[in-house]
Amino acid sequence: MVIEVLDPRRDPEPVYWKSLRGKAGLRADWSWEVLTAQAWAARTEQPVTVLLEDGEPRGVVSSAWVTGLTRRHRFARTAGRGRLGGLDVRSPGSGALPGWWFDGEDDDGGVGRLLDTFVPAMREELGFGLRALLVRQVGESGVDSVRGGPKMVRRTEDVAVLDVTPFSSRDDWMHSLARKRKQNLRKIFRTFDADPSLEVRVRPGAEADSVEIAELLRYNETKHHDVPIVPLPAFVGYLGRLLRQPDVQVIEYRETATGRAVAVATLLDHPTLPVARHWAALPRELGGRPDLYFHFYGEAVRWALEAGRPQVVFGKKMSEMKASLGARLVPQYAAAVALL
Structure with missing residues (x-):
């Protein structure tokens, strides 16, 4: 397994990106030019991590690197990323969707593979300054994969x-x-x-x-x-x-x-x-x-x-009103994971 950690501000669109988007069903907010524009306008670094096997993409994770240097009214630094921080795993666009995809079926929605493959890869990339992980939009099937040990799981807003x-x-x-x-x-x-x-x-x-x-x-x-x-x-x-x-x-x-x-x-x-x-x-x-x-x-x-x-x-938001319009409310969870 080869793992590439890409910065859309600096790295060109990978040759496999369009095929990855098609295979994973990633929407317009995962277009590389959209990711690039978002990364330059963000308050944090926005690494895109791709898992490759025999040159074929088998997974992708979108995240944000949050450190003590992160400020509300400050764009991401172009040099120096901060020594201590955490990764916020989230969709690059819609907050109603998870920020990861893995090839194949997982009973837990890919949460286990996220912890088993993504976290070690980012620890190698960022060093032991990576101290925490926040995973958003975990479905009910993935909750058990993030329970136990130094983790905290909370139900967040349902998705309509x-x-x-x-x-x-x-x-x-x-x-x-x-x-x-x-x-x-x-x-x-x-x-x-x-x-x-x-x-x-x-x-x-x-x-x-x-x-x-x-x-x-x-x-x-x-x-x-x-x-x-x-x-x-x-x-x-x-x-x-x-x-x-x-x-x-x-x-x-x-x-x-x-x-x-x-x-x-x-x-x-x-x-x-x-x-x-x-x-x-x-x-x-x-x-x-x-x-x-x-x-x-x-x-x-x-x-x-x-x-x-x-x-x-x-x-999300206004869930009762959306339910009155016929929408079903899908439970979502967020998991905070301490990386020791």
Whole structure:
């Protein structure tokens, strides 16, 4: 087994990267140019670790190297990485997905192989200054693999996944919901369908304006300061590279009179499990519209049905509301591992 630890800021795209993405089903946020833009705009180093056997990729792990030098308003250092720290294993984009993939089936979702192969490789890369590991988005099947010894496991926010295969249309999905929610959605859909002042359309991300989307995302990001390390705002350079990937779709809400975007969502396409990645809308005091998020949910259902996708991941947060819209809530765990 050969292990490569890559820094997207410095290392060119590996020759096997596109085939790895296809084999592993890694979405647009794993594109090498997207990883590069993210790494340059990050507050931490973002190593990408690849496991190769006979020249073929058998696994990949995305992580962030967090040390005492890490600061909220400081980009990752280009020289000197800090002697003591820990690795935060996480998806490079959507926080609703794990940050690793291994070839073959594992009863624990690959968590055991993560500890058995990734950790020793990174200890060799970083030395004994690597003192801790945080693994996010561990499924229930992987919990036993991270219990015992110097480890702490906690349940985190569930991930909402909407199965659309039982439905033939948006209305079919709506009618499957509880009476009160169904009545509310029917009113919302009728209101928007009869409103000529607002246009809703789905188009490839490459046709969207990354600056416009970044501006909208800033409004949404100011609402979510309920985590220990507040996420950095969306950078235009990162968004531009993400949007131009062929597997990104955008749902836009625009005023027909002015052309101004009042809300936008991005979808990272996937044959079986697309992800609703971003959502942003103007606040009401700046011309935003009420109930846009509920309408977007219906548009995402319509898109998934037309594209032949069996389900859509709607991420974390607002789990009760998403459950009322038919999503099933998938338990997730985080494991903190002390490396002695």
